[in-house]
Amino acid sequence: MxxxxxxxxxxxxxxxxxxxxxxxxxxxxxxLLAFExxxxxxxIDDVNINPDGPFKRTPWTSNEICAVEKxxxxxxxxxxxxxxxxxxxxxxxxPLALQNRDWLAVKFYVKNRITALHKKV
Numbered sequence: 001m002x003x004x005x006x007x008x009x010x011x012x013x014x015x016x017x018x019x020x021x022x023x024x025x026x027x028x029x030x031x032l033l034a035f036e037x038x039x040x041x042x043x044i045d046d047v048n049i050n051p052d053g054p055f056k057r058t059p060w061t062s063n064e065i066c067a068v069e070k071x072x073x074x075x076x077x078x079x080x081x082x083x084x085x086x087x088x089x090x091x092x093x094x095p096l097a098l099q100n101r102d103w104l105a106v107k108f109y110v111k112n113r114i115t116a117l118h119k120k121v
Contacts (some may be wrong), residue, residue: 058100060109067097072110079118081111 034040060068071090075082083088087103087110098106 063097064101065109067094068106068109069113070094072106075110076113076117079114081114082107 031040031119068090069076071093072082072086075086084103084107089104091098091101092101
């Protein structure tokens with residue numbers, strides 16, 4: 001009896017147990033096909049969107065903000081988004097304050113500050 005149950009579990013997992021990635025791909029395919037055919041409204045209720053994505057957003061601390069603004073204010077004032085090298089230099093210059101941030105986080109902080117300034121003008 002035990003071997004039959006093990007076989008049954010194996011067959012179920014192999015053929016019927018679809019992984020989460022497979023299910024999400026199927027849902028996305030349905031939505032894209034509906035969009036292509038102009039029937040997207042039919043599928044909107046079935047779509048579950050997690051606004052945080054697969055990772056959690058960490059709010060900026062005042063020390064991190066001061067460190068970035070001290071080193072990157074010239075970019076913010078000139079409305080120029082820094083590149084990877086400039087962001088890495090900022091992190092290297094302020095290693096304690098920015099130890100939990102990567103260069104992309106610094107870049108998008110500056111970009112968001114520039115966008116906020118554009119909206120004020």
